[in-house]
Amino acid sequence: MTQAIAAPPRSESATLTKLISKEGGFEYDLKAINICENTFAPLEVAYDYDKIKDTVTRATIEAGPNSIWRYRPFLPVATDNVIDVGTGMTPLVKSTRLARRLGLKSLYIKNDAVNMPTLSFKDRVVSVALTRARELGFSTVSCASTGNLANSTAAIAAHAGLECCVFIPADLEAGKVLGTLIYNPTVMAVKGNYDQVNRLCSEVANTYGWGFVNINLRPYYSEGSKTLGYEVAEQLGWQLPDHIVAPLASGSLYTKIRKGFEEFVKVGLVEDKAVRYSGAQAEGCSPIAQAFKEGRDFVAPVKPNTIAKSIAIGNPADGLYALEQAKQTNGNIESVTDQEIIDGMKLLAETEGIFTETAGGTTIAVLKKLAEAGKINPDETTVAYITGNGLKTQEAVQGYIGEPLTIDAKLDSFEQAWKRAQTLDRLDWQQTF
Numbered sequence: 001m002t003q004a005i006a007a008p009p010r011s012e013s014a015t016l017t018k019l020i021s022k023e024g025g026f027e028y029d030l031k032a033i034n035i036c037e038n039t040f041a042p043l044e045v046a047y048d049y050d051k052i053k054d055t056v057t058r059a060t061i062e063a064g065p066n067s068i069w070r071y072r073p074f075l076p077v078a079t080d081n082v083i084d085v086g087t088g089m090t091p092l093v094k095s096t097r098l099a100r101r102l103g104l105k106s107l108y109i110k111n112d113a114v115n116m117p118t119l120s121f122k123d124r125v126v127s128v129a130l131t132r133a134r135e136l137g138f139s140t141v142s143c144a145s146t147g148n149l150a151n152s153t154a155a156i157a158a159h160a161g162l163e164c165c166v167f168i169p170a171d172l173e174a175g176k177v178l179g180t181l182i183y184n185p186t187v188m189a190v191k192g193n194y195d196q197v198n199r200l201c202s203e204v205a206n207t208y209g210w211g212f213v214n215i216n217l218r219p220y221y222s223e224g225s226k227t228l229g230y231e232v233a234e235q236l237g238w239q240l241p242d243h244i245v246a247p248l249a250s251g252s253l254y255t256k257i258r259k260g261f262e263e264f265v266k267v268g269l270v271e272d273k274a275v276r277y278s279g280a281q282a283e284g285c286s287p288i289a290q291a292f293k294e295g296r297d298f299v300a301p302v303k304p305n306t307i308a309k310s311i312a313i314g315n316p317a318d319g320l321y322a323l324e325q326a327k328q329t330n331g332n333i334e335s336v337t338d339q340e341i342i343d344g345m346k347l348l349a350e351t352e353g354i355f356t357e358t359a360g361g362t363t364i365a366v367l368k369k370l371a372e373a374g375k376i377n378p379d380e381t382t383v384a385y386i387t388g389n390g391l392k393t394q395e396a397v398q399g400y401i402g403e404p405l406t407i408d409a410k411l412d413s414f415e416q417a418w419k420r421a422q423t424l425d426r427l428d429w430q431q432t433f
């Protein structure tokens with residue numbers, strides 16, 4: 001058991017008011033709890049939107065820090081002492097070459113492969129969760145992770161001086177494991193898949209006085225993903241896109257992008273617009289896509305088997321809400337094979353110079369599939385969310401990309417090799433653009 005530390009006082013400018021159950025509207029105090037005791041539904045943070053409307057303008061946001069904390073009035077923290085490690089404000093890249101390949105006229109890539117400090121969108125949710133953990137008096141933090149979350153939790157806990165113990169499936173990619181160990185937390189590699197890790201963590205959370213970012217702190221943690229909506233709206237010149245495509249694991253980030261857009265509309269920062277939300281899953285773990293394709297109104301758990309380990313959640317906590325969102329907004333949820341995921345990673349790298357991990361490969365492969373099927377209108381302003389970095393999942397593309405041409409340190413050796421290189425498909429293909 002860990003002793004809790006004294007919680008700091010609430011700031012005058014704080015806007016969070018309570019937790020509300022997604023089913024039945026039951027209300028709870030702003031404590032470390034994630035499930036409604038009456039309906040077992042997830043809890044959502046509620047805010048004083050009148051106060052936000054009175055104090056927040058485009059100008060106040062633009063004058064804020066170059067990080068997710070420029071949106072602090074929309075985030076579930078009660079003090080001014082936030083953990084700002086430069087997370088957020090990642091590039092929104094206007095695509096030309098990939099867009100042309102897919103026949104789309106207005107495609108953007110939101111590039112969280114270069115998010116700080118650990119190169120995935122998880123730095124957003126963890127910056128928020130650990131700030132809240134500290135406010136609630138936790139001195140030890142933890143998570144159940146498919147890899148990226150462990151990287152973020154370990155790094156940001158190290159920065160904040162919090163004790164950290166993370167839980168991962170034992171078969172994760174080497175880059176994800178190393179990228180956690182370097183921050184020197186305790187790492188528990190569990191012999192089982194993510195859903196088993198998650199179940200174990202729920203038991204640990206009930207027994208130890210720890211702040212689990214995606215269990216007892218989940219209502220706060222998940223709000224960090226709203227910044228993926230705010231940033232895109234701001235970067236598009238204070239307007240919403242027509243269509244977004246995002247990867248789905250638990251379904252949280254997909255639903256929070258929508259919450260972010262809708263909050264901006266609610267407080268008058270952007271004009272209302274019908275946004276379409278499309279989701280991407282790997283065929284080897286596609287419980288939400290299967291439910292969507294079969295027209296079901298429930299998500300049946302599956303056993304994951306895919307190279308896209310970061311999004312391999314067989315029993316997604318927000319799956320049902322993601323399914324409803326796709327249906328309500330005229331979006332689609334598609335799945336792609338492991339080979340299509342690898343091709344998606346290569347396509348994004350070759351056309352835009354962005355090396356994404358398997359989750360991003362899944363998003364690009366689904367984007368391609370939807371575009372080819374006419375399910376994305378070429379004129380729609382479409383944003384594809386790239387949520388993680390390819391350097392962490394190198395195993396996925398090993399054997400599917402070229403080799404360096406090894407030469408002697410002599411001009412004629414170079415010239416021979418260069419002549420040979422001209423005959424390679426790779427160069428032929430590049431010259432067609």
Ligand SMILES: Cc1ncc(COP(=O)(O)O)c(C=O)c1O
Pocket residue numbers: 120121122146148149247248249250251252253254310311357359360387388
């Ligand atoms: C790189 C990456 N993208 C997307 C996701 C999906 O996140 P969510 O569980 O919010 O659906 C994850 C989850 O771990 C991830 O690591």
